[in-house]
Amino acid sequence: MSEQRRVRLFRGTRERGELKEYAVATGEGMVVLDVVHAIQAEQAPDLAVRWNCKAGKCGSCSAEINGKPRLMCMTRMSDYPADEPLTVTPMKAFPLIKDLVTDVSWNYEVNKRIPAFQPRAPDFPDGTWRMYQYEVERPQEFRKCIECFLCQDVCHVLRTHEKHSAFMGPAMLVRAAVYEMHPLDEADRREHLRHDGGIGYCNITKC
């Protein structure tokens, strides 16, 4: 059954912008990204929005919905009251490019500075290693990160205090843990995490 909803989108650039309200017809099962696409198709063809898989796998459509960082493709319209406008804004922790699109390249720069994976000498003459599944499962869990950078966005050290030059953020701490906890890795990243990564800025408030 179709339902008329009010959606407020941020429109503009880093220098100038506003929340613009759109009325849009929504159907059962629609997610926020569907609604944004409908607005783009019918009312605002110049609306900038980054997306790719629509399945919560690529991490492209990160935004803030009613002030909370979320993937637009994984957020159902039915989770919000129909009689209130829904507000969609770009991620706050990163420089805005246009409308809902931000420049997240800082994350990739920080990632490059993490000391690389450094395996021990091969276990066998043919240059191979052996490791157990139960050992590698722990870093594998961290490899499930889809790099949506919502955790970076919600972290108050970056979001509010803008410590981008001093603190690498939760996503990059997890990235460092992927290497650091790997059963074959021999590099020691503790000094990097302490000084370059600014791990002391984390006050474990778990946003």
Add this chain to the structure above:
Amino acid sequence: MTTSVRDLQERGFGATLRRDAWWVAPALTALVLGSFAIYATWAAWTGTNYEWGPYLSPFYSPYIRTSWWPLSPAFLILIFPLGFRTTCYYYRKAYYRAFFLDPVACGVGEPRHGYKGETRFPFILQNVHRFFMYAAVVFIFILAYDVFLATRWPVNGMSGGVMAPGLRQFGVGVGTVVMALNVFLLSCYTFGCHSLRHLIGGGVDCYSCARAGKARFRLWRGVTVLNQQHMLWAWCSLFSVALTDVYIRLCAMGVIHDVRIF
């Protein structure tokens, strides 16, 4: 009309686009933690009504009898459980949000702009958590011994909450159960500690290469099960410590009468 995306979002304390009741959790935390702090300070300060029969309040255990200490004996030992909880990974989150508003909630404006995190004094001292954990583990055994003592009742009975001298026999009262439950909840909290988890197996990358690696891995998984509910155990054990003290205090004051189960 706004001029930039930043103007739309949290620029001052409490400013947010969130529409949910984000303030409820920190307000409740402040209320409950604050109430506990006030009660614990008062209970430790009074220096009275902390034991009844074979029961001893956890605020006073281990009980140190000394003549040179002018204050309540509780102040000799409370630094250890207090330090353990103050530097705990969960409680840090709770009180940073509830009392320091840093942040008060996710995606909500903060009152301060200068932020040092835990890089400077005094918050860099949070890193001593591991050492308080060592003490907390010892305290679990001390409190477990108190439960054992709470099953040793005088054969010649009691008078005004004081045990008559002479032989002891096995017995269990409601207070014994309360004390045992307290030790169980404190154990779940202490043995699910992040520092303990790291000490046991968190710092090991290759269990098959490490000494006693398989045993450490099994132990690490056990601690992980408790660690996943660390917040739950933190609150439950906080309540149980306070309620155990309240129960023993009320018995000692004669307000309620302990019931012997067998």
